[in-house]
Amino acid sequence: xxxxxxxxxxxxxxxxxAESWEWVRDFRAAAGDLLNEIDVVVCPPYTALxxxxxxxxxxxxQVGGQNIAPTAELSRxxxxxxxxxxDVGCQRVMLGHWEVRRYxxxxxxxxxxxxHLALEAGLSPILLVGEGRDxxxxxxxxxxxxLEAVLAGCTAEQVMGMAFIYExxxxxxxxxxxxxxxxAAGSGFIRKWVQDHWGAxxxxxxxxxxxxxxxxxxxxxxxxxxxVDGLGAGRRGRDPESFTEIVRQIVRVKSE
Ligand code: PGA
Numbered sequence: 109x110x111x112x113x114x115x116x117x118x119x120x121x122x123x124x125x126a127e128s129w130e131w132v133r134d135f136r137a138a139a140g141d142l143l144n145e146i147d148v149v150v151c152p153p154y155t156a157l158x159x160x161x162x163x164x165x166x167x168x169x170q171v172g173g174q175n176i177a178p179t180a181e182l183s184r185x186x187x188x189x190x191x192x193x194x195d196v197g198c199q200r201v202m203l204g205h206w207e208v209r210r211y212x213x214x215x216x217x218x219x220x221x222x223x224h225l226a227l228e229a230g231l232s233p234i235l236l237v238g239e240g241r242d243x244x245x246x247x248x249x250x251x252x253x254x255l256e257a258v259l260a261g262c263t264a265e266q267v268m269g270m271a272f273i274y275e276x277x278x279x280x281x282x283x284x285x286x287x288x289x290x291x292a293a294g295s296g297f298i299r300k301w302v303q304d305h306w307g308a309x310x311x312x313x314x315x316x317x318x319x320x321x322x323x324x325x326x327x328x329x330x331x332x333x334x335x336v337d338g339l340g341a342g343r344r345g346r347d348p349e350s351f352t353e354i355v356r357q358i359v360r361v362k363s364e
Contacts, residue, residue, distance in 0.1 A: 113362040114271060114315045114338035115355045116149045116234065117345025118174065118202065119156075127346075128156040132163040134348035142352075143168050145359045146338070147315075149234065149271075150345075151202055154188055161197040172200035172234060175208050178221045180228075190222075190229035201226050204236040204258060206277045216257035223258060227266055235259075236319070238275040238294060247276075247290075251297050264306040271315040272298055273340050279320025281342065285330060291318045292333035299335045324350055327357040337362065 123131065139148070151172040152160045161171055177187035193201055203226065204219040226233045235258060243250035259267065274294040279286050295316045303311035318330050319340035327339060338358045344350040
């Protein structure tokens with residue numbers, strides 16, 4: 109089965125409206141026809157969502173939220189619901205990012221609740237899973253426990269439409285990514301675990317991308333594992349030139 113590759117830019121708490129407009133203009137111009145070969149997802153801060161969605165018009169670039177509240181209750185000052193993200197025009201939502209776990213104290217059960225709320229609102233979850241600084245040294249043990257918890261209660265059909273970011277906590281905001289062997293071990297385990305639970309058809313459908321200090325100079329090697337369908341970038345995702353180069357390399361390596 110040929111999976112469409114995927115690239116994700118997570119802007120985190122960066123990018124003003126003016127910077128977001130410039131990014132959309134410059135990235136679309138630079139990426140050109142590459143956008144036919146790959147699913148690109150951009151995750152702006154909430155304040156820039158509407159501006160980015162308007163600026164993208166009929167572009168195939170998809171827009172995702174960075175997080176949602178763990179409830180559909182309206183009395184949640186300062187938070188954002190899955191329904192509001194769907195209303196503004198997001199197709200996807202990132203769930204389980206390490207920074208949300210660390211600073212907003214999400215645990216696996218909370219992420220699982222968010223997965224179901226996102227699905228109910230019609231948003232496609234992009235699930236971030238990886239081993240944390242406090243996890244036991246075995247990647248497999250950490251991932252198994254995490255996947256079991258965050259995907260509890262999901263059907264094969266729901267999982268089939270999801271994307272996964274394999275992101276070891278220590279690689280975020282670091283000077284370089286983990287090694288290609290490490291990426292292969294983590295992403296390979298995720299696909300195998302999904303296969304054991306929902307079968308080969310579902311496992312072969314899901315996109316698994318790597319995230320954590322991704323930069324153009326590392327892209328080629330990180331993509332060498334067949335289980336890795338693309339890359340996600342934080343800092344380098346804010347720069348249209350670097351991000352285009354990452355997208356170009358994903359398309360090149362995955363069409364080889
Ligand atoms: P980084 O961020 O690329 O700046 O390391 C990655 C992430 O947190 O998704």
